[in-house]
Amino acid sequence: MPKSKKLFDSAKKIIPSGVSSPVRYFEPYPFFVKKAQGSLIWDEDGSEYVDYCTGYGAMILGHRHPQVISAVQKQLNTGTLYGAPTALEVELATLIKKAYPSMQKIRLVNTGSEATMTAIRLARGFTKKKKIIKFEGCYHGAHESMLVRAGSGLAGISVSDGIPDDFTKNTIVVQYNNSEQLDKVISKNKDIAGVIVEPVLGNMGLILPEKNFLHDMRKMTKQAGIPLIFDEIITGFRMGLGGAQEHFGITPDITTLGKSLSNGFVISAVGGKKEIMDQLAPGGKVYEASTFAGNPISVAAGIASIRTMSTLKSKIYPKLAKQCLTLAKSIHESATKYGIQHQVNAIESMFQIFFTDKPVTDYASSKRADGKKFHKLFHSLLNEGIFVAPSQFETGFLSYAHTESDLDKTIHAYDYALRQVRQ
Numbered sequence: 001m002p003k004s005k006k007l008f009d010s011a012k013k014i015i016p017s018g019v020s021s022p023v024r025y026f027e028p029y030p031f032f033v034k035k036a037q038g039s040l041i042w043d044e045d046g047s048e049y050v051d052y053c054t055g056y057g058a059m060i061l062g063h064r065h066p067q068v069i070s071a072v073q074k075q076l077n078t079g080t081l082y083g084a085p086t087a088l089e090v091e092l093a094t095l096i097k098k099a100y101p102s103m104q105k106i107r108l109v110n111t112g113s114e115a116t117m118t119a120i121r122l123a124r125g126f127t128k129k130k131k132i133i134k135f136e137g138c139y140h141g142a143h144e145s146m147l148v149r150a151g152s153g154l155a156g157i158s159v160s161d162g163i164p165d166d167f168t169k170n171t172i173v174v175q176y177n178n179s180e181q182l183d184k185v186i187s188k189n190k191d192i193a194g195v196i197v198e199p200v201l202g203n204m205g206l207i208l209p210e211k212n213f214l215h216d217m218r219k220m221t222k223q224a225g226i227p228l229i230f231d232e233i234i235t236g237f238r239m240g241l242g243g244a245q246e247h248f249g250i251t252p253d254i255t256t257l258g259k260s261l262s263n264g265f266v267i268s269a270v271g272g273k274k275e276i277m278d279q280l281a282p283g284g285k286v287y288e289a290s291t292f293a294g295n296p297i298s299v300a301a302g303i304a305s306i307r308t309m310s311t312l313k314s315k316i317y318p319k320l321a322k323q324c325l326t327l328a329k330s331i332h333e334s335a336t337k338y339g340i341q342h343q344v345n346a347i348e349s350m351f352q353i354f355f356t357d358k359p360v361t362d363y364a365s366s367k368r369a370d371g372k373k374f375h376k377l378f379h380s381l382l383n384e385g386i387f388v389a390p391s392q393f394e395t396g397f398l399s400y401a402h403t404e405s406d407l408d409k410t411i412h413a414y415d416y417a418l419r420q421v422r423q
């Protein structure tokens with residue numbers, strides 16, 4: 001990839017590590033993108049890839065979906081930022097609420113990180129308590145209180161330099177899929193302001209919640225009067241129009257949405273119970289603000305996305321689930337055929353393979369998977385024209401634009417790549 005190599009060499013001189021977000025880097029250097037359309041993405045050297053990174057899950061309708069693009073083009077004619085409210089924001093919030101009835105009131109923000117930061121601040125402001133429970137391996141954005149892992153103990157230790165313990169000491173980390181541990185922490189601790197969770201864990205590879213985990217969590221938090229925050233930034237509009245909360249039949253107190261909400265434009269949302277959301281300034285005392293929040297371009301994209309997804313929902317979600325199941329099954333069959341120890345986790349339109357003999361149900365079991373093998377798989381897939389996220393700890397995402405022939409190509413590519421992994 002001579003052009004990408006050259007671009008990366010220039011990028012490194014002016015952009016730290018040559019990338020605008022760390023997950024985009026991989027050895028020896030990432031490909032630089034020229035354009036994307038539907039299920040496909042092209043690099044600067046002219047190579048074409050079937051895209052399963054899909055903007056880390058954001059492009060659920062595929063790249064450049066005509067309805068989304070034309071809504072944005074139309075909005076470009078009437079302005080891009082006003083610094084004053086618009087009818088469009090009311091329309092988008094109404095559409096979100098219709099799909100997520102638990103979000104009685106909604107505030108629009110830009111990124112997922114802002115949404116979860118606000119959700120946590122709201123939980124603390126509402127309860128007047130300090131501590132937040134998060135689950136090991138869950139990612140909720142790159143801000144102080146959430147860049148924490150557990151390691152061995154339950155004490156919050158940051159995974160990033162530049163975050164003093166003062167910021168993380170109020171974050172308690174609990175093992176994913178461990179209701180007992182959650183119960184113990186909740187019953188021992190009287191200062192808990194909220195519990196935040198990815199209802200399906202998409203940032204540690206793909207990890208599914210075990211049968212009663214989310215229901216137990218809802219029961220315990222309700223009994224203890226602790227707001228439950230569903231971070232649906234990946235699962236929202238992807239597990240179904242109504243996200244994981246609809247899929248599992250659970251009503252959280254606060255929800256965050258992002259990624260698939262607008263199919264590739266910068267917008268996220270935080271919403272929940274009226275009495276919690278009404279804590280936000282200027283009416284309430286929990287402060288949150290942004291120049292670009294609710295900008296008409298992103299909002300127009302969000303409206304067009306949700307309208308498209310709700311009109312087509314009986315087509316989109318069954319198709320995605322069926323294709324994903326086919327793909328997951330084929331990957332499993334190929335890996336089995338080559339005698340490779342592996343696990344395939346999949347749900348709805350998300351999938352991932354792990355090179356380990358034990359089921360992957362939490363942070364520790366995901367960490368046990370062989371990352372070197374994954375790296376080899378990734379590069380072999382890339383050579384075959386398939387782009388999945390470069391890390392074992394990400395998830396593969398299908399979009400509505402993926403065709404049967406994309407899928408056939410992908411199944412063959414995985415078979416070929418897994419044969420390389422065995423060697």
Ligand SMILES: *Cc1c(COP(=O)(O)O)cnc(C)c1O
Nearest residue numbers: 111112113139140141231233234
């Ligand atoms: C991507 C992601 C975030 C952060 O969203 P940004 O828009 O990258 O700030 C938060 N939570 C989850 C579950 C995510 O996958």
